[in-house]
Amino acid sequence: EQRTTTRGGAPVPAPDPAAARFPLECGAVGTTVARHATGDLDGDGRPETVAVAHCDAGSGTPPAGVYVLTRTNGAAPRVVATLVDPADRTTVKELDVRDGAVSATLLGYSSPDVPRCCPDQEEQVSWRWQGNAFVRSAGDLARSA
Known part of the structure; x- marks a missing residue:
């Protein structure tokens, strides 16, 4: 578990994704956290x-x-930004946080005819906090062989 020191000198644990409520409509099946950083x-x-x-x-x-996710004053973690919306119909192959930036490999589909088991597009993306929002930059969308 990564800890960062606050200005007051006390270590603060990162928000626990297992304790967060995500804006997903999953009905009775619930949600799962596939990965986190x-x-x-x-x-x-x-x-x-x-x-x-x-x-x-x-x-x-x-x-x-x-x-x-962030946490303030010991409260439960809360979602403060959505970087990828499930409505985009992508999956996430890799996720990393380094030097204040988020990077991910997204897998997607070139058309509705592509089976959900077999994404045929891959994109490298990153986000960095600038001003008051996360700004996304992306590499080229590449087709898998």
Whole structure:
């Protein structure tokens, strides 16, 4: 677990994604956190957690969301930004937080005819906090062989 020191000198744990409520409509199946990474994204000295969450479908490849979590004054973690919306119908292959930036490999589909099991597009993306929002930069969308 990554800890960052606050201005007061006390270590603060990163928000626990298992304790967060994600803006997903999953009905009775609930949600699952597929992966997460932590780091200070906004330079305030406290770590945020970036979590990849999706409905716990049991089988298939449900679309995922990428969410930034924060915690204030010991409260439960809360979602403060959505970097990838599940409505985009992508999945997340890799996720990393380093030097204040979030990077991910997104897998997607070139058309509705591509089976959900077999994404045929891959994109490298990153986000960095600038001003009052996360700004996304992307590499080229590459087709898998």
